[in-house]
Every structure is written in C-alpha cells, then in structure tokens.
Amino acid sequence: MMVDSILQALALLGGIGVSVGIVLAAASKIFYVYVDPKILAVEDILPGANCGGCGLPGCSANAEAIVAGRAAPNSCVAAGPDVAEAIAGVLGVTVEAKEPDIAAPGCYYGVQDADTRYLYDGMNDCRAAALLGGGMKVCAIGCLGLGTCARACPFGAITMGPEGLPVVDEVKCTGCGTCERVCPKGIINLTSVTRRILKEYLSDECTTPCQRACPAGINIREYLHRAAEGDYQGSVQVIKERNPFPTVIGRICPRPCEDQCRRQYVDEPVAINYVKRFVADAEHKSGERVQPFKAPDTGRRIAVVGGGVEGLSAAFFSARLGHSPVVYEAGARLGGLLRSAISRYRLSHEILDWDIEGILEMGVEARLNQAMGRDFSVADLLKEGFESVFLASGGWDSRLARGEAGILQTVFPGAYLLIDFIRFGRQDAPGVVANGNAVIVGGGKLVVEAAEICKRRGASTITVLLREGEDEAPLKDEARAALDAMKAKVVFNAAVVGLAGEEDRLTGLTWVDWHTGDRVSNPAETLILAAGRFPELIFTPVRPDTENGEEDATPDGPLAWNAVPPYKKAASGQDIGLFAPGDVITDYSGAIKAIAAGRRAAASIHQLIYGMTPGLPEKLCTPDAVIQNVDAVEAVASTARHIMPVAPPRDLDREGQLELGFSEETARAEAARCLQCGLICYEHTGTAEAIQDLRQSA
Numbered sequence: 001m002m003v004d005s006i007l008q009a010l011a012l013l014g015g016i017g018v019s020v021g022i023v024l025a026a027a028s029k030i031f032y033v034y035v036d037p038k039i040l041a042v043e044d045i046l047p048g049a050n051c052g053g054c055g056l057p058g059c060s061a062n063a064e065a066i067v068a069g070r071a072a073p074n075s076c077v078a079a080g081p082d083v084a085e086a087i088a089g090v091l092g093v094t095v096e097a098k099e100p101d102i103a104a105p106g107c108y109y110g111v112q113d114a115d116t117r118y119l120y121d122g123m124n125d126c127r128a129a130a131l132l133g134g135g136m137k138v139c140a141i142g143c144l145g146l147g148t149c150a151r152a153c154p155f156g157a158i159t160m161g162p163e164g165l166p167v168v169d170e171v172k173c174t175g176c177g178t179c180e181r182v183c184p185k186g187i188i189n190l191t192s193v194t195r196r197i198l199k200e201y202l203s204d205e206c207t208t209p210c211q212r213a214c215p216a217g218i219n220i221r222e223y224l225h226r227a228a229e230g231d232y233q234g235s236v237q238v239i240k241e242r243n244p245f246p247t248v249i250g251r252i253c254p255r256p257c258e259d260q261c262r263r264q265y266v267d268e269p270v271a272i273n274y275v276k277r278f279v280a281d282a283e284h285k286s287g288e289r290v291q292p293f294k295a296p297d298t299g300r301r302i303a304v305v306g307g308g309v310e311g312l313s314a315a316f317f318s319a320r321l322g323h324s325p326v327v328y329e330a331g332a333r334l335g336g337l338l339r340s341a342i343s344r345y346r347l348s349h350e351i352l353d354w355d356i357e358g359i360l361e362m363g364v365e366a367r368l369n370q371a372m373g374r375d376f377s378v379a380d381l382l383k384e385g386f387e388s389v390f391l392a393s394g395g396w397d398s399r400l401a402r403g404e405a406g407i408l409q410t411v412f413p414g415a416y417l418l419i420d421f422i423r424f425g426r427q428d429a430p431g432v433v434a435n436g437n438a439v440i441v442g443g444g445k446l447v448v449e450a451a452e453i454c455k456r457r458g459a460s461t462i463t464v465l466l467r468e469g470e471d472e473a474p475l476k477d478e479a480r481a482a483l484d485a486m487k488a489k490v491v492f493n494a495a496v497v498g499l500a501g502e503e504d505r506l507t508g509l510t511w512v513d514w515h516t517g518d519r520v521s522n523p524a525e526t527l528i529l530a531a532g533r534f535p536e537l538i539f540t541p542v543r544p545d546t547e548n549g550e551e552d553a554t555p556d557g558p559l560a561w562n563a564v565p566p567y568k569k570a571a572s573g574q575d576i577g578l579f580a581p582g583d584v585i586t587d588y589s590g591a592i593k594a595i596a597a598g599r600r601a602a603a604s605i606h607q608l609i610y611g612m613t614p615g616l617p618e619k620l621c622t623p624d625a626v627i628q629n630v631d632a633v634e635a636v637a638s639t640a641r642h643i644m645p646v647a648p649p650r651d652l653d654r655e656g657q658l659e660l661g662f663s664e665e666t667a668r669a670e671a672a673r674c675l676q677c678g679l680i681c682y683e684h685t686g687t688a689e690a691i692q693d694l695r696q697s698a
Contacts, residue, residue: 038067042063042087043060046076056071101191103149103158103191105166105167106189106205106206107678109681111137112145112163112164125146126146126184130144130184139628141187141628141679149166149179149183150166157169168188186205187206192295193292198603200621201217203619203620203622203627208221208678208679209260209629210261213260215593215596216595217242219238220272223276224272224671225676227667228668236280236283237291240290241292242595244358245355245591246279247281247284250273250277250278252342252590253276258273262630263636263673265630265632267640267641270673270674271670277661277662278667289361295320297324300322300324300387301326301387302386302387303381303386304326304389304390304392306392306394307333307334307368309336309595309598310536310597311329312334312356312364312598317598317603319362319364323605323606323609327367328376329366330370330393331368333368335356336394348657372411373411379503382539388608388609390536390538391534391535392536393411394533408420412563414501414505414525414527416527416528417531417534418442418528421450422453425450433457433526434454434526435457435459436526437526438526441465441496441579442467442529443464443466444475445475445479447464447479447483447530448482451486459526462487463491464490465511465522466493466494467577467580473492475490493513495577495580497510497512497577499524499562499564500560502559502561503558505525506524507524508522509522512577537563538564538566539562540563541561542562567615569596570621570622630680633675636682636683
C-alpha cells in the first residue's frame with residue numbers, strides 16, 4: 001500500500017514537472033526577447049564600470065545606444081582608444097578623434113546680484129522651484145542658483161561659486177551631460193568647438209542685445225570684459241570664435257551691434273567696434289598670433305571655390321571643425337572685394353594680409369589662379385577626394401575687379417548668368433550651349449529673349465521658374481504670350497532647392513511649390529540664373545547603397561553629384577531655395593555678414609558630410625522672436641563715449657590711415673563702459689540704496 005502511494009506521489013510529481021516544463025518552454029517562446037548579438041559583443045568590450053560618464057544609466061544602455069547609432073564607439077569615458085577601436089570593429093566602422101564636451105554655464109548673474117520676484121523657502125531643488133514658480137529671478141530663464149546641477153554631477157566637477165552660479169572644473173568634467181539634463185532652465189549646457197561653431201542662438205537662452213544684432217553673433221560682452229581687464233589676447237580669442245577677420249572688421253564694420261547697445265538708455269552706445277580694432281591691433285603689433293581652439297583632425301577634405309570673405313570664412317570654420325579645406329581662387333591674391341573695392345586709407349593691404357595669414361595658419365591651403373569651369377570642374381574635385389565642394393565665387397563685381405567682364409563664365413556644369421547668356425547669345429558665341437531641357441530661374445522681360453536664344457540653340461524644352469505668384473510676377477501679358485508661342489512652361493511660386501549632375505553635366509534640379517510644399521524634380525541640362533552672381537552651393541558625391549545598406553565609398557561608373565544651398569540666416573529661416581529674398585541684399589551688404597554666411601556654409605558642409613540635413617533649430621532667436629528685454633536702465637552713472645582720433649587730410653595722400661585707433665588707456669576705459677548685460681540684467685553703478693530709491697520713486 002505504501003509502495004503504491006509512493007508510486008502515485010512520484011507520478012504526480014513527474015506530471016507536475018512535465019507540465020511545468022511544457023509551460024516554461026511555451027513561455028520561453030512567447031516571452032522570448034531577442035538581443036542583438038552586436039549589443040552583447042559591445043557590452044562585453046565595455047569595461048563594465050557603470051559610471052554614467054557616457055550620460056546613460058550603465059554600460060548595457062550605452063551598448064544599445066552605440067549599436068543604434070545614438071552614441072559613438074568612443075563614448076565611454078572610462079575606456080581608452082583600444083576599446084573604441086574594438087567596438088568600431090564590431091560595427092564595421094572607423095573611429096574619428098572624439099572632441100571632448102565640457103559643461104558651461106550660460107547665465108551671467110547670480111540670484112543675490114539680480115532682482116528677485118520673491119523669496120523661495122521650499123524644497124532646495126531647481127526642478128521643484130521651476131515647477132512651483134517660486135524663487136524665480138525677474139529673468140524668466142535665469143539660473144535659480146539652488147545647485148541641483150552640482151549635486152547631480154557624478155564626478156564632482158561642478159560647484160556653486162560665490163556669485164551663486166555653477167562653476168565647472170574642466171579637468172574633472174567628462175561631458176556626460178547629467179547637469180544639462182537636470183537643469184530645468186537650460187542654463188548649463190555641454191559645449192565644444194564644434195558645438196560653438198554650429199550653434200545658432202535660441203530665444204530661450206541668455207543673449208545680449210548687441211550679440212543678437214551682430215550678424216556673426218560674436219560674444220561682445222565677454223570680449224569687452226576681457227579688454228577692460230587688459231587681457232587683449234583673451235579678447236581676440238573670443239572675437240575669433242565667430243570672426244576670423246578681427247583686424248579688418250575693426251576698420252570697416254557698419255556696427256549694427258552699437259545700434260542695440262543698452263548703454264544708449266543712459267548716454268551713448270559703447271564704441272564696440274573701436275575696442276575690437278584696438279585688441280586686434282595689439283595682436284598684430286605683438287607679432288604673436290592668437291588662434292581659437294579647433295577640433296581634432298577628421299581627415300576629411302573640403303574644397304572651397306572663391307577666396308573672398310565668405311570663402312575664406314567657410315574654410316576657416318571648416319578647419320576649426322577638424323577638416324582639411326583647400327581654397328581655390330581665380331585671381332592672383334586672396335581677399336576678394338576687400339582687396340579691390342575699399343580705399344587704402346580705410347583698409348590697407350598689409351592689415352588684410354595679416355588676417356588672411358591667420359586663416360591660412362589655422363590649417364587652410366590656398367591655390368591661386370585657379371578658376372572652376374576653366375581649370376577644373378566639380379567632378380574633378382570630387383574625384384580628387386574632396387568630400388564636399390563649396391561654391392562662393394562671388395558675382396559681377398568680383399569679375400570686374402579681375403578684369404574678366406568680357407569672358408563667358410559657366411562656373412558649374414550647364415549654368416549661366418542671364419546677363420552672360422543674353423549678351424553672348426546675341427553674338428552667337430560658340431560657348432553658349434542650350435542642349436536638352438533648359439530652365440530659366442527668375443527674370444523679367446529678358447526671360448523672353450533668353451527663351452528665344454534657348455530655342456535657337458536647340459533646347460528641347462524650356463521651363464521658367466519664378467518665386468513670385470502669378471499676380472506679382474514681373475512678366476507682362478505680351479511676355480506671357482511670347483513664351484506660350486514658344487511652348488515654354490512658366491511655373492510660379494517655385495523655389496529651387498537642389499541640383500543634380502553626372503560628371504561634367506547638369507542633369508536636373510528640384511524645386512518646391514510655395515503653396516503646397518510639394519517637391520518637384522525637373523530634368524535640366526541648361527540652367528540660366530537671373531542674378532548678378534552664381535548662388536552659394538555645396539556639392540557632394542552621390543554614394544550608392546550597397547546590399548547591406550551601407551554607402552559604397554568607391555562607386556563604379558560615372559560620378560554623380562548633388563548640390564544644395566547652405567541653410568539660411570536666422571532672420572530668413574523661413575525662406576527656401578536659391579536667391580531667397582534675404583540672400584543677396586542682407587548677407588552681402590557688408591563683410592561681417594559674409595563672415596556669418598561663411599560660418600553657416602561650414603556648418604552646412606559639416607552636417608552634410610556626416611549624413612545630416614542642413615537646417616536651423618527650433619526656437620530660433622530672430623528679430624521677430626518674443627524675447628525678454630528692457631527699455632530703460634536704472635542707477636547707471638553717465639560717462640561720455642570716447643571719440644576715434646582721425647588723421648589730418650595731408651596724411652591721407654601718403655596712404656595713411658584715416659582713423660588712428662584708440663590708445664590703450666582709451667580702449668580700456670571705453671570697454672569698461674559696457675554694462676555687462678545679460679538678457680535683462682546689467683551692472684548697476686549706483687549703490688543699493690540709490691537703486692531702491694529709484695524703484696520707490698518709479
């Protein structure tokens with residue numbers, strides 16, 4: 001009996017075991033989670049420190065991010081280059097030198113130095129204070145000063161300084177981004193050379209009125225602060241973060257920054273540009289070049305066509321991004337219109353050459369007497385190994401300066417300026433070719449004559465693309481009738497956003513319909529541009545996809561290329577396409593605007609060669625953006641603006657300088673007039689009692 005009971009118990013247990021096994025087996029099939037073997041391989045290579053220095057919660061999360069492409073193979077701060085190379089081997093990629101990120105505060109005044117709305121005695125955490133709306137400075141985006149970022153830093157790299165603002169120890173900081181993630185106001189952020197060059201100012205961050213007005217976005221507050229303290233080298237380095245021509249611009253800038261200087265509410269704006277000239281001249285006289293920081297070498301080659309202000313600026317910023325730029329200049333010397341169109345008493349060639357030499361020393365190579373379309377083509381440069389070709393060839397004014405007004409130019413394949421096409425087409429010059437599909441971009445009554453020349457030269461189809469709507473277009477009824485008679489297609493509200501070609505042939509273009517937003521591809525072998533200059537374009541090779549989805553670095557067959565314009569400046573961010581309304585008039589009315597255009601071109605090139613689409617961020621700071629500001633200042637003592645001394649007329653006959661420059665004493669005194677503004681804050685010069693009296697009286 002007992003034996004039977006035991007056998008029954010064993011059978012029952014066996015049955016239960018079998019049942020559990022079946023259930024577990026089924027569950028393993030149902031709830032099985034696939035783990036990418038690449039993730040496991042990467043996680044095995046990582047050191048397993050789980051320090052959080054990569055900005056992620058542990059090595060497992062970092063391994064997933066690396067395989068997904070959200071983190072770089074060298075994102076682990078606890079590992080060396082051998083680990084990065086091993087991870088890259090698993091992924092089948094190569095590792096470029098990683099530029100370190102450093103946390104940097106973006107607020108100028110601590111709570112105790114700024115006006116406060118009311119005191120906050122609740123939870124000592126910035127996030128809680130922001131959610132509850134307490135402890136806020138009058139500035140809506142200012143630092144709350146409760147030290148949440150310092151407590152969150154896993155490496156002890158942040159402390160709260162005596163001003164009530166975070167102070168970053170750059171030696172300890174790993175750039176993990178923890179502080180950036182916990183700050184509810186976006187006051188502390190990661191920064192690097194690359195981030196600073198690519199940066200566009202946003203409406204929800206602390207900027208000064210002068211900085212917002214400067215086309216190049218120079219940190220004017222900081223360079224004036226350093227100049228006032230006698231740190232002229234540091235001042236120049238701040239300027240060169242956004243302006244590679246400080247000595248030149250110090251002489252010829254139209255100074256839009258001074259129009260917005262908050263000092264004007266007291267007496268007169270600070271002589272910002274004259275201080276820039278002084279510190280730049282101090283560098284020049286010392287003979288010791290001050291250079292801004294640059295990113296590690298990427299090994300990527302960039303060609304820049306045009307050695308004027310924009311082209312040299314694009315090359316300068318590309319070099320600082322770690323690339324190897326080569327400038328191709330059609331003339332015998334660099335400098336463009338700065339060399340030919342400005343009086344010597346305003347800008348001497350010696351001063352111009354000093355700034356250009358600084359650009360070349362940054363790692364820019366120059367090749368002179370080399371014109372695209374004459375000595376080489378886009379395809380030639382791309383085949384030579386350049387990953388991008390940027391066109392900044394200038395316009396008719398540049399050609400006049402080189403004595404080439406009588407030469408028909410086709411800078412890139414199939415493209416003509418309307419003025420050239422008609423002028424040489426009337427003469428039946430052999431260089432005017434209009435094979436296949438001809439596209440005319442822009443133009444008024446001359447469009448009809450251009451279309452007639454296209455027809456006479458054998459164009460199979462003619463398309464006219466106009467940015468304007470049908471009611472605003474500069475085409476009279478008789479012009480429309482003439483185009484209809486030639487069977488030319490007229491498209492309104494069209495903005496050209498890209499070109500395509502193969503070898504030394506243009507094959508097509510893409511335009512966007514303003515009303516619908518539709519993108520339309522149009523075949524084109526001939527492109528006629530109703531403008532006085534060729535557009536800024538970035539040419540890149542088309543890399544065909546391989547079977548595994550990766551790009552083939554060495555494609556077989558003819559070289560195909562695409563071309564797109566750089567992204568627009570902030571004020572014209574909504575404009576698209578070639579020759580947008582803001583392009584010609586605003587970007588090229590002054591050298592400082594051409595410098596800004598060069599930086600945007602370098603940023604666009606950088607984004608393109610890393611597979612990103614060039615464009616502007618959201619919450620952009622524009623002249624129309626709603627930003628906190630002030631229209632009056634309190635408790636600031638009045639001080640007179642210093643006047644620039646000028647040379648007597650007789651000295652100008654000897655090619656002397658019209659403006660003689662500030663003395664050191666004058667420059668430091670003028671720099672000290674800066675109120676060291678923030679978004680709405682500034683330095684008071686009166687006592688606390690005087691400030692309180694002013695408020696009570698108001």
